[in-house]
Structures are given as C-alpha cells and as structure tokens.
Amino acid sequence: MTRWLALIRKEIQASWGPTAVAAALIVALDTWLIARTTAWRIRYPGLSFGLAMVPLAVLMVWTIWAGYLAVRSEWHGRTSMRLMSFPVSGRTVLGSKIVVLMAQFTILAGIAVVGLLLVAAREPGIQFGTVGSMITTAFKPWELAVTVASMTLVLLAGVAYVLSMGIFSFVIGTTVARLSGLIAVVVFGLLGYISNALGPLAMYVFSFIPNPSIIIHSFTFGPGGAEAATYVRHVIPALPFWPLVLGSVILLLIAGRLLETEVDA
C-alpha cells in the first residue's frame, strides 16, 4: 500500500503542472465567455454556451488518448522497467496511473461544468432559472442526489474503461515495435467493437444485482378530464456501470501482467 501511494505521489508530481495549465486555460476561456455573453446575446445567441462546451469535448477526446500516452511515456523512458525492479506488480503501476488520470479528469471536468453553468446562467435562450425551477419542482432533493451520484459513478466508470482501453491497446501494440501505433489503434477499435457487441448481454447479466439508479419523471398533458395530467416516476438502473467496472479491471489486470512479463524477459 505504501509503495502504491508512493507511485500515486510520483504520478501526481508528474501531472500537476499540465493539470494546472489546463485548468487555467479552461477558467480563462470561461471568464472570457462570461464577459462576452452580454455582448453576444443578441447577435450570436447560444454561441457562448457552445464555446463553453469545447473544454468538455476536448476532455472526452483526451480520455481516449490519455491512457495510451501515460503508458507510452513510461515504456519509452524505460521507467516502468525500473519500477518493476521494486517488488511492485504491473497492475499496481497501472492502477496508480489510472487513479491519477481519473482525478485529473474529475478536476478538469468539474471546472468545465461549473464554467458551463455560469455561462448558461447568462444566456437568454437557455432560461437557466426556468430549468432549475423545473428540476426542483419535479425532483425531491434525495432524488436529485441519487441521480447525480449515479450519473457521476457511471461517467467515471466509463472514463476508467476508456483509459483502460488506451493502456491495454498500447501494451498490445508493442508486439511489433515499428507498428506499435497502428496496432494500438487496431486493438482500440477491436475493443470498442467487442464492447458494443457484448454490452447488452453484459448489462442483462448485471441487471440482477443492485445497480446505481437514475430517477426521471415523465409528464403528459391531455386536453382535460381525469387523465389531463399524467405523472410517472421512472427508476432506471444504470446498467452500464458494473460491465464498465469489470471491463476496466480485466483490461488492467491483463495489461499489468504483460508489463510484468516484459520485465521478467
């Protein structure tokens, strides 16, 4: 555990600089957009909101590459090999990497979402107050809390899975040194295809155990009479959660074992 924490500390030291720069860029962009929203609200309604979503889109793309790049830099620097000289397993090394990458993602996504909400609050076409009022009218506080927590869990599980795919792809890609990038892309594509193909079956299997739940409400308004307003509460199990967690664990275990065999060799 101490060694794992030491690895985490090492990863944080290596990544806090880029994270701080990225966070500063997002804050600067959102501050500029907030300042421009009033001027743009007439001529370019919605433009500020659209631009405020750019950091989130970039983060999504970054997630695809981050796992790959994190292991590649270690591999090329042979630092992972040196790390293996400690009695630390490959999964521990990769586990520390993925934890820090997820922390990076959470911090940057959190800043981007707060910025997006601040920009949205100034956009006349979005009616931030109205949306907020509708949400607080329809949802009870505990329902909101459960839904937000569940969605966050599923989002983080998805990020973990994509990062694991990147790590796994890089490790398999090293099979042929000269074609490592191409093989990694092929492996990433294969994993994506297989995940989509097996996803519904996996979700069905895991639907028999407790899942995080998302609560939504549906309303229908009729012309009048007893059925004029029908109100139905739906509790939707977030079925992708457990398959994503299991998939991440499997990919990291295999990639970690391959790292160890590389050192042993």
Place this chain on the structure above:
Amino acid sequence: MRIWRTTILVALICLALLVSAARPWRMGTELLADRFRDSVIFNPGASPGMRGVAAHKRLAERHEADGVRTVVVDVPVGELVVEGSSDPSIGIEAELTGYGVDTDDARRRLEDITLSVEQQERILRITGQIPVTQTRGRSDRMDVTVRVPHSIAVQTTAGLGNLRVSGIDGDVTAIGRLGKVRVERTRGDITVRSDLGDVSVVDVEVQDTLDIYASLGKVHVRGALGRTNRIETATGSVDLEIPESTSLMLDASSSMGKLKTSFPVTGHKESGMSSGASGQLGTGTPVGSLFIRVSLGDISISTFPSR
C-alpha cells in the same frame, strides 16, 4: 514475452469475428427489453402508465362560508378547479385515485391520500396530501373542484396538473407548477405564477393589480387591465387583448422577439433581435402602467373585442 501479446491480439481478432457472426447484441437487447418490459426507456412503445391498476374514491362536503374571506386550496397532483357560485356555502368535491400493482395495492394507497379542510379565522384551507411512498410508477392523484361564493378571495396552488379559477369577484392568486393555468371571469386583483405551462387570463376586469409570471409558457390576457399591470415570461409569447379605450404607460421589451400592436404606441424601438416600447399605449390620459418583459417570444397587444 512477445508471444503473449501476439496471442491476445489474435484472440481479440477471433473474438471480433465471432461476435460479428453471432451478433450477441440482438439477444442482449431482446433480453433487456423482456426484463424491463414496463419501462419506456428499454421499450419505447411501452405504456407510460406502468403498473396502472387504479382505485377511486369520491369525496363531497359542504362548509359554511360565514366569516370566510379567503379560500386557500393546495393540490399536489391532479386537476384543480375553483368556481364562483351563487350558493352561500363552500362546496368541495374530489375524486381521489390511487395506483398500484394490483387492486389491493391501489386501495391501500388510496387510504393514504387525504384532503383536509380547516378554518383559521377568516381563511379556509383545503389541503391535499399525496404521500410519495412508491419508488417508481404512476403517481396517485386527486381531482378537486371547489365552489365558493363569488365575493371570496381565492389562493390556489396546483403542483402537477391543470388549474382553473373562474367566476370570482375577489382577489385571485393562482400558482401552477407543471400544468396550464386559466383564470376567467374574475373582477379582483390577479396574481399568477407558472413554472411550466401556458397561462390564460380571459374575460377579466382587473380591479387594480395584474401580476403574471410564467417561466416557460405562453401568456394570453383578454379583458380590462388594472392600474398596475406586470407580465413576465422567460420563454413564450405574450398576447394581450384589451379594450380600445385603454390608455397606459407602457414599458415592454422582448430580448428575442417582436412587439406587435394595433394601438398607438410611443417610444417604439427595435434593435437586432430585440424589440420593445417605452412610452404611452393608447390615447388620452394614462391611468396606469403596463410592464411586459419577454426573454424569448413575441409581444402582441390588440383591441378587445377584436376587430
């Protein structure tokens, strides 16, 4: 050990070919649809009224109106109608509906729905309560009609469902959370709040103050305005039909929309997508004010009766 990585790569390719031939997503999707057959999420064609076995109960009672100046009605889910009546007493009719997985379950839920009536000095409070005990499924509801003497003031709140107030000479406050709000044939001051749903205030004679705020929905007003009139809507148009003799100081603007009027208006201005006016509406000496704010939608002011 390159052999392991090569083996895994080959295994991945074989697995991709296998799933491509077997198409397991079809079976998975069918299994999910069967397991969650009541859910509109997994089965878009499913009825939204999942587990909708209903049990009903009717209530009817009368209350003396002596000393009552204001009736306050609060219904969380269901239709609410408050009507002015020539009957000197206050009549309450309600149909309570409980939904359950079977008839016994629905009846049990029905027992938890309550409609209480209590008088506090000059205020009569009629309060509906629907406990939220279920975690999923259709909400229980109560459809309530209250008949009050014309002169009594009414304050109504409808949580989810349409709200209608008519034939009241006293002041009217109508709050609709999710549903349409309609106020008609009233003669006192009018206050309307709506979170989601259209607002109609028709055939009214506002005594002094008209105050309407709609978050998301159209606002339609037809009748004689008072001295102080304020209409705001975030998203939705404002349509006013007022007597030709109306003369008011107007302060109206739409951030994204047009101001259209058949009245003479001074201070009309348009800029980009915004439109508004700050001046006098109508001719003669202004006898009050009309303040209109719309974020997204048109403003229309026309004569009533329409030409």
